[in-house]
Amino acid sequence: MDIKGFPLEGLKVLDLSRVLAGPFATRMLSDLGADVLKIEPPEGDVTRHFGKSDTGVAGFYLQQNIGKRNVCIDLKADGARELVLDLCREADMLVENFRPGVMDRNNIGYEALSKINPGIIFGFGSGFGSSGPNVHKGGQDVLAQAMTGTMARKADPSHPLAIYPTALCDYSAGMHLVQGILAALLQRQKTGRGQQVEVSLYDSMIAMQMQEAAMHMYSG
Numbered sequence: 001m002d003i004k005g006f007p008l009e010g011l012k013v014l015d016l017s018r019v020l021a022g023p024f025a026t027r028m029l030s031d032l033g034a035d036v037l038k039i040e041p042p043e044g045d046v047t048r049h050f051g052k053s054d055t056g057v058a059g060f061y062l063q064q065n066i067g068k069r070n071v072c073i074d075l076k077a078d079g080a081r082e083l084v085l086d087l088c089r090e091a092d093m094l095v096e097n098f099r100p101g102v103m104d105r106n107n108i109g110y111e112a113l114s115k116i117n118p119g120i121i122f123g124f125g126s127g128f129g130s131s132g133p134n135v136h137k138g139g140q141d142v143l144a145q146a147m148t149g150t151m152a153r154k155a156d157p158s159h160p161l162a163i164y165p166t167a168l169c170d171y172s173a174g175m176h177l178v179q180g181i182l183a184a185l186l187q188r189q190k191t192g193r194g195q196q197v198e199v200s201l202y203d204s205m206i207a208m209q210m211q212e213a214a215m216h217m218y219s220g
Contacts (some may be wrong), residue, residue, distance in 0.1 A: 006033025022097035023064040024174035030067040097125040121194040129200040144169035144201035172204040
């Protein structure tokens with residue numbers, strides 16, 4: 001079968017995410033053909049400086065952001081909100097992973113954006129979701145591994161607890177976020193309207209242990 005082009009070709013994504021889960025999701029959207037514009041603060045994404053590099057930019061950053069275009073916008077500066085709103089008028093998707101409520105406090109959350117662009121799909125990732133006792137805590141991969149019991153899953157029970165050497169929770173959340181965004185795109189074809197898609201590191205790792213959870217719940 002001869003397939004020409006990419007499935008998301010022509011779609012525009014604004015990427016306000018940082019570190020890994022969000023940038024990994026938008027990297028996958030870019031790989032599928034979307035035009036991703038990464039918006040960074042003046043100091044840049046912190047992962048630019050993860051490890052040493054002869055080019056001055058860490059390989060970690062390059063891997064997660066290859067294929068994207070970049071622009072610097074200081075969201076705290078005068079006129080920044082208006083600039084983001086202008087970009088959102090033409091965007092199909094926006095992805096961010098600030099703590100819950102940050103975008104709303106800056107008046108660029110989903111409610112505000114959907115008024116100027118009803119078709120926009122707003123992808124939001126966090127550590128623990130937008131409700132619950134840990135809503136205002138910053139999310140980290142290691143915390144999600146520990147709090148969901150993932151860290152306790154090991155082949156030999158006699159081995160001490162240890163973190164997974166790869167960022168399993170971030171990658172899981174990023175993949176779940178892309179799945180939600182793609183489903184929202186299909187729904188938009190039917191309704192003409194976008195929606196907010198939300199994932200968290202915690203929920204993603206619970207979902208990845210559904211087999212173990214089912215065995216525990218139904219084993220009496």
